[in-house]
Amino acid sequence: MERTTIMLPHDLKLQIAQHAQKKGISMGKLIRDAITSTLSQTRGNGNNDDPLFTDNEIFQGPTPADITANHDEYLYGK
Numbered sequence: 001m002e003r004t005t006i007m008l009p010h011d012l013k014l015q016i017a018q019h020a021q022k023k024g025i026s027m028g029k030l031i032r033d034a035i036t037s038t039l040s041q042t043r044g045n046g047n048n049d050d051p052l053f054t055d056n057e058i059f060q061g062p063t064p065a066d067i068t069a070n071h072d073e074y075l076y077g078k
Contacts, residue, residue: 016031
């Protein structure tokens with residue numbers, strides 16, 4: 001692991017410390033877990049907030065790079 005220094009507002013740091021203490025883990029672990037969770041939610045094709053891309057019955061796979069330019073082809077075929 002590498003050490004990283006971040007600046008936090010005092011109130012946020014207190015909330016993190018209290019939450020970590022309640023869970024019985026260190027502040028570092030709580031922060032690492034939160035970052036890991038956030039990154040796993042946004043990892044992939046960057047469309048995780050769009051219902052079209054989260055519904056596997058409608059869309060499967062990575063978003064093609066040319067989807068905007070060729071959307072008719074993707075929607076209706078050639």
